[in-house]
Amino acid sequence: MLSGAKKEMWLELSGVTKRFGDDLVLKELSLSLEAGKVYGIVGNNGSGKTVLMKCICGFLTATTGTVRVFGQQIGVDTDFPESLGVIIETPGFLTNLTGRRNLEILADMRHKISRADVRLVLKKVGLDPDMKKPVAKYSLGMRQRLGIAQAIMEDPRLLILDEPFNGLDKHGVAEIRRIILDLKQSGKTILLASHNEEDIRILCDEVYEMDAGVLRRMDPEANP
Numbered sequence: 061m062l063s064g065a066k067k068e069m070w071l072e073l074s075g076v077t078k079r080f081g082d083d084l085v086l087k088e089l090s091l092s093l094e095a096g097k098v099y100g101i102v103g104n105n106g107s108g109k110t111v112l113m114k115c116i117c118g119f120l121t122a123t124t125g126t127v128r129v130f131g132q133q134i135g136v137d138t139d140f141p142e143s144l145g146v147i148i149e150t151p152g153f154l155t156n157l158t159g160r161r162n163l164e165i166l167a168d169m170r171h172k173i174s175r176a177d178v179r180l181v182l183k184k185v186g187l188d189p190d191m192k193k194p195v196a197k198y199s200l201g202m203r204q205r206l207g208i209a210q211a212i213m214e215d216p217r218l219l220i221l222d223e224p225f226n227g228l229d230k231h232g233v234a235e236i237r238r239i240i241l242d243l244k245q246s247g248k249t250i251l252l253a254s255h256n257e258e259d260i261r262i263l264c265d266e267v268y269e270m271d272a273g274v275l276r277r278m279d280p281e282a283n284p
């Protein structure tokens with residue numbers, strides 16, 4: 061018989077629905093994410109991927125059901141879970157400041173990492189920490205890299221990445237893939253939404269499809 065060791069679940073959704081007026085956008089979703097795995101979500105525009113991710117982070121409140129991150133119930137035990145890194149849609153920055161200054165301000169508020177760590181994470185995502193340009197003058201891909209730097213800078217155990225490859229060139233995609241694989245190897249749990257099947261195939265241990273608010277595990281044998 062198998063040993064009774066219980067797998068550690070870092071994210072557990074149970075019966076989650078989300079309604080906007082008459083619009084039922086998430087339909088009774090249940091999902092458990094195990095430590096150290098990368099999970100992909102694919103699905104059509106408007107199927108509910110981003111809404112799901114916002115419910116996990118506490119940016120939206122689920123209409124029914126529970127969301128637990130590291131055992132803490134969102135909206136009850138915590139508003140924003142500790143040790144969670146997030147990139148959802150275009151991250152908001154203070155656009156008149158440099159990327160480094162933006163990250164320093166966030167780092168100073170939370171007292172978890174130093175100025176030196178901010179420089180390191182910028183280099184990791186391929187941004188020059190000494191670049192003087194304000195974020196307003198960044199290209200889409202540069203902003204996306206800065207968003208990824210923000211999501212990973214405090215070394216969170218769980219990462220929610222909504223379309224992290226948006227706007228990146230080939231080189232950028234390869235770099236960010238490498239970063240995600242490194243994070244996976246270091247034991248992080250990652251939930252990734254992407255329209256790019258190649259990213260999903262390369263990076264994910266399990267793939268789910270969101271279909272009009274219903275989440276289904278995709279057959280691992282089936283070629284997407």
Ligand SMILES: Nc1ncnc2c1ncn2[C@@H]1O[C@H](COP(=O)(O)OP(=O)(O)OP(=O)(O)O)[C@@H](O)[C@H]1O
Nearest residue numbers: 080083085103104105106107108109110111112270
């Ligand atoms: N704040 C909101 N108020 C009302 N409806 C919303 C709100 N946010 C999202 N929706 C609706 O929820 C549905 C799902 O949107 P969502 O952004 O989750 O789609 P998605 O799967 O992420 O699509 P995409 O692939 O385009 O990113 C859409 O019909 C959208 O209009």
Ligand SMILES: [Mg+2]
Nearest residue numbers: 109110111222
């Ligand atoms: Mg989306």
